[in-house]
Amino acid sequence: xxATYIYDxxxxxxxxxxxxxxxxxxxxxxxxxxxxxxxGLFAEKITVKTDPDMAAGAVNIISNFISLDAMHNIxxxxxxxxxxxGGVIYDYFSFGVEKGRAVDKFLHDPRVIGVHKxxxxxxxxxxxxxxxIRFKKVxxxxxxxxxxxxxxxxxxxxxxxxxxxxVAPHFAHRLPGEPWMIHDLKRGIAALNNGQGxxxxxxxxxxxxxxxxxxxxxxxxxxxxWRAFLKSLVIETRINPKLQKRxxxxxxxxxxxxxxx
Amino acid sequence: MDVKDKLxxxxxxxxxxxxxxxSGSSRQNTAGGIGNAAESGICHTWGADGRCVSLLKVxxxxxxxxxxxxxxxxxxxxxxxxxxxxxxIVDLTINFYIRNYIxxxxxxxxxxxxxxxxxxxMLLAVKKLRLEKKxxxxxxxxxxxxxxxxLISEAGMYADRMSVNIELPSEESLKALAPQKNKENIxxxxxxxxxxxxxxxxxxKKNYKAPQFVPAGQSTQLIIGASPEPDYKIxxxxxxxxxxxxxxxxxxxxxxxxSDNPKLPxxxxxxxxxxxxxxxxxxLLRFYGFLADELVNPARPQLDxxxxxxxxxxxxxxxxxxxxINRASYETILRIPGVGVRSAKKIVxxxxxxxxxxxxxxxxxxxxxxxxxxxxxxGKYYEKLVFEESSLRVKLIGPPPALPGSGAAGLKKKKxxxxxxxxxxxxxxxxxxxxxxxxxxxxx
Numbered sequence: 001x002x003a004t005y006i007y008d009x010x011x012x013x014x015x016x017x018x019x020x021x022x023x024x025x026x027x028x029x030x031x032x033x034x035x036x037x038x039x040g041l042f043a044e045k046i047t048v049k050t051d052p053d054m055a056a057g058a059v060n061i062i063s064n065f066i067s068l069d070a071m072h073n074i075x076x077x078x079x080x081x082x083x084x085x086g087g088v089i090y091d092y093f094s095f096g097v098e099k100g101r102a103v104d105k106f107l108h109d110p111r112v113i114g115v116h117k118x119x120x121x122x123x124x125x126x127x128x129x130x131x132x133i134r135f136k137k138v139x140x141x142x143x144x145x146x147x148x149x150x151x152x153x154x155x156x157x158x159x160x161x162x163x164x165x166x167v168a169p170h171f172a173h174r175l176p177g178e179p180w181m182i183h184d185l186k187r188g189i190a191a192l193n194n195g196q197g198x199x200x201x202x203x204x205x206x207x208x209x210x211x212x213x214x215x216x217x218x219x220x221x222x223x224x225x226w227r228a229f230l231k232s233l234v235i236e237t238r239i240n241p242k243l244q245k246r247x248x249x250x251x252x253x254x255x256x257x258x259x260x261x
Numbered sequence: 262m263d264v265k266d267k268l269x270x271x272x273x274x275x276x277x278x279x280x281x282x283x284s285g286s287s288r289q290n291t292a293g294g295i296g297n298a299a300e301s302g303i304c305h306t307w308g309a310d311g312r313c314v315s316l317l318k319v320x321x322x323x324x325x326x327x328x329x330x331x332x333x334x335x336x337x338x339x340x341x342x343x344x345x346x347x348x349x350i351v352d353l354t355i356n357f358y359i360r361n362y363i364x365x366x367x368x369x370x371x372x373x374x375x376x377x378x379x380x381x382x383m384l385l386a387v388k389k390l391r392l393e394k395k396x397x398x399x400x401x402x403x404x405x406x407x408x409x410x411x412l413i414s415e416a417g418m419y420a421d422r423m424s425v426n427i428e429l430p431s432e433e434s435l436k437a438l439a440p441q442k443n444k445e446n447i448x449x450x451x452x453x454x455x456x457x458x459x460x461x462x463x464x465x466k467k468n469y470k471a472p473q474f475v476p477a478g479q480s481t482q483l484i485i486g487a488s489p490e491p492d493y494k495i496x497x498x499x500x501x502x503x504x505x506x507x508x509x510x511x512x513x514x515x516x517x518x519x520s521d522n523p524k525l526p527x528x529x530x531x532x533x534x535x536x537x538x539x540x541x542x543x544x545l546l547r548f549y550g551f552l553a554d555e556l557v558n559p560a561r562p563q564l565d566x567x568x569x570x571x572x573x574x575x576x577x578x579x580x581x582x583x584x585x586i587n588r589a590s591y592e593t594i595l596r597i598p599g600v601g602v603r604s605a606k607k608i609v610x611x612x613x614x615x616x617x618x619x620x621x622x623x624x625x626x627x628x629x630x631x632x633x634x635x636x637x638x639x640g641k642y643y644e645k646l647v648f649e650e651s652s653l654r655v656k657l658i659g660p661p662p663a664l665p666g667s668g669a670a671g672l673k674k675k676k677x678x679x680x681x682x683x684x685x686x687x688x689x690x691x692x693x694x695x696x697x698x699x700x701x702x703x704x705x
Contacts (some may be wrong), residue, residue: 005419106611108615108622108625110624131315133361134360135359136360174295175295176290178359209320222360223358225264229319231269231277232270232276233275233312237517238310238312240310242312243310248307257360
């Protein structure tokens, strides 16, 4: 039985493990994240130390000897925080090294299906959130040079996957002139836009808030108008709550202005 | 009257317009402006009726000089009336948009005073949004039939999509139910908008700075079941609208009784299953290479209620089957019942590196429930079966309820079918009601 490579849960860590496996004469049986690995009686474990150069080596192999699509797939599969995604990615990577750029044509092969499924799961949640994110206008104190607007459009989310870096560019293009924050409560991170106009003026920061931010003036009015609008838009003879729940899963309702009350 | 009361009245008055699409435009953010349009379109929420909401869909006013029998806003109907000011519309749009409630505005209107007056006011609202507020979100604007084309054309410079609702699928029905309207007033602006879209798109191709005109295209809506036209007439009409007027979408709206006018049919529930079948047929026209005459014809003027239109076409054209998965062209694979565009694309990709068998198809995510009767994989059938219309029909419409699928998978499948059936509850013609759960699928 071959060894299992253990990486430190980071993307660079995973890439380092892939690179190490690629160079090793005896291939590992599997690759697993530190947080997920359960010691077995017979499993030999080798801890891989994250190394930026080796990670870059893996990127080079994937991009040049498999394809850029494969690099995209691997990154997205990593962001989809599913159990054993490291192992799934390793299987896909090994198969990719064998097949080269044709790897993504093997749509019937479990090694390809695994990564494609994770990628699609991420895409799906990302697209969903583009619609379901709700900004609330909140006070940020007296306006000064660091806080020129005196307000912020704040949205809280608790997505299944780590999608914040994927949804932020959408809003950076859409609302470049507004200061806004999309706060991932589950992961304690936020995408922050400074509202200084077009260009990449957003970044991802670690954050935790002690209290819910204070609503700005008129915020309650627009929330109220939005609820009233949705209520009168419903066609009574077509009422279909099951369809509604299937399109918009209940786990997202908590952060939706129209569903939370 | 405050904005909230107006909003309640004017969104309720607009809700029977089914279009709520925000796709097809990739309008960019401009310097100092707010918003852009997403090519794919984005749904923002779903109402209790399960319909997606992506635009602020309201009327500018529900005052109307017309008295169309099928319309809730007809002049003689006693409903509360309201009108937005241009500023109110603009303020709501911007503030909903910035909170990410909506993709943009869908502005329609009752005809107040006359068509030109109404069109001018709608134009004012979009111009204020686009020019003054630099709003680049999605705007769907109704063209008011009978308004000067110069006004409609100007509006088209600001809108992403425009639409004129035909509502009634024939001239006779129009005369009976909407005597103040006429066919020319409806079709002429559609024709001219369609022509101008093509013309401006050509200019835009040559010079990217040339202004865009209705970049997300034109759509219309037909009411189903308020007038006696069979599916054949409706689908033929849609086909010619796509071909001749360059329409992007035709929407179908199951007639919901809003009036007790004796000219209208008395129904207890809107014909939702029929609406669903028409949408399926519409998809076959637009994405699957079907012609209207293949789906319905004068001898068979209605779509099959128990079968989706592709399956119905297949069992009437068995000479085209079985299709060999590993050799057939993409276009042929698209015509297999149960195989959608995504599955067809996956099949033609995967078979280049591997001869596909039935297990491979399942792993690809191809739904074999209906497809298995119509295909071979490297010459093999899924199961031995008689290749003949009546037995296939029984297989497709499903086994009687006494023989449910076994095990957890079977139960899960059954659950899904029930979910899908909810849309059509109590809305099934009597002769097929027992078998309908197997026939109704959400493939489209």
